[in-house]
Amino acid sequence: MAEVAPESAMEQMKAAVEKLGSSTEGETEGDLTRFLVARSMDPKKAARMFVQWKTWRAEIAPLGYIPEDEVLDELGSQKIFLQGPSRSGFAVFIILARKHFAPKDFLQLKRFVVHILDKTLMSCEGHAEKGKEKIVAILDLQKISLANIDVRSLIAGFQTLQDYYPERLAKVFIVSMPLIFVGAWKIVSAFLSKTTLDKVQIVKSEEGRAAMLKEIGEETLPVEYGGSAKLVPLQDVKLNYLPATTG
Template sequence: MAPSTSTYVQPAVITDGRLGHLTPEQTAMLQQFWVRLYDIFDGKTQFDQTAPSSFKGQAREEDAAAPQPEKKGWFGRGKKEASTSEAAAAEVAPRFTGQDMYKTFWKLTMMDHPDMIVLKFLRARKWVLDDAMKMFLNALKWRIVERLDELVELSDVELDAKYPKFIKQMELGKGYLRGADPLGRPMSVVNTRLHHKSDQPAETIHRFTLYTMECGRMLVPEGTENVIVIFDLSDFGLDNMDWGFVRLFVQCFEAYYPETLGVCVVHRAPFVFWGLWKLIAPLLDPVVASKFVFTRNNAELQKVVPADRLPITHYGGLDDWTYSYVPAAPGENKCMEDTATKEKLLAERHALEQRFDEVTRSWIVSGKHTASADRDALAKELRAQYTRLTPYVRAKNLYQRWGVAVDGKVNWTYKVKA
């Protein structure tokens, strides 16, 4: 049954377990996590080298074409018979080394303070080191097998050639990021009425979803860790439902981008949705489930997001803005062809990473359970350096063309009508 009214209360800024607000006990746990992490990076400690359970291995073409048995269990958590393609995937599932984890960790970090990344996993697993480490390593392995690098390295046109109708998803405006709430949390809008599962290959939607997640990371300003997701269910019907997308969405925020979902707004859910919600809700992690808020109309939505941050069209806000896809401009990724400068900047980046490692190792053995000013200064250098590196390792995306993500800054503009 649908909630009678929205119960959302604007949150205060949470500081517990966050950078700059750690207790000595939390700092000691953070140091222990780094000890274990370096033991794995250095090859001193064995770890589970198999791919995470959600790995979709690249089976042989003839096997991939084989009929798939029906899954038992809405999110694939029930038992099912092994298919030929799954068996082939298991055979080619990669094994990972400590160096693989090290390289992927620094690619994951990008412009963020490395501690911020680690702390998300510690908080997600209630500061239980073993559980947090397992979750973290699975997330790193997942990033490798999902080939997330290509989603930032390939242009829109290249992604469209590899995944048919990729650009079509953006042209339609099925999902995009626009604006931020008063806490600086970027807002991701999903227009479910525009999605029909049979209109494009399932892999295209899968890749587009992950692409949007990775773009979103560039739009989180320094000092902010969460995003808001708005599922707009206006005119939603059963033909708009896509269990594969729902499963991926849940997996991402539960396991691979923990402590990232601030609020998930389900807006204008019709009667038909509540039958589906009864199936979805029990499968959600309690922490993720607690982030869901239901708004019946625009007035309730504006209790979550101020009217001056919402478009006039469709949401009754004050922002005179309409979504439009801006295609790539000729030569916008020319920097990526400048291999000499790229290699120079990458060498500079790796030198900073090594300095951070050295200072962190010294911090660990110091016996002081307080923050390290040297580490924090290096984290700022890493952030600034990533800004210089970005044009040489990342293809320009829609949000850069909009002028939102420029030179490491996030600049949302609103055309507020009186």
């Protein structure tokens, strides 16, 4: 396919969205561009992705966001921590896998993923260029047991990022991966795109920890990982929720 100029691709995408019975009204060109980039600047593929996102968003978050009182079981585990911005201005969140157990209510788990991602992205507004806010995640597997290994939830989390938050993931650091998790990670990896997998770094050495410190910054990275910050529970970070933005 011949290369399409960015301006032309944008107009073609908007037209394709209308042909699919939807609208891009209210969306910034910066947000729409992320769908184009995620689909290699193919206007029709980007339009389909956008319409799928819009339908999903209306179903998963009809209020425009996920209130805390709708994910209280997941919040109660205190397994997610939301730190300050990275050196690049990206939002940093941490998952303590040893505090996670397979949910009884899987729909709440999926809504919790959206709650995390929305709040994380909103927390870096003003630190990163508008429309280019991204996420850096740390998946901490220290001291996990078989009871904490939940392949289904991990796949759901990564697929939500891939399918509905295009161009939002900057990096995932997996730290302290034990042998009991290796098989599970192989299964999860099979569901991830190459683009996503290229952003995952398994930290195995001091060199890897140094790279994580350089990416995130000492003032944001918690002491547990070589920085100087304290872990901040997700629910302790107070933000003013706004109408939904595009992933």
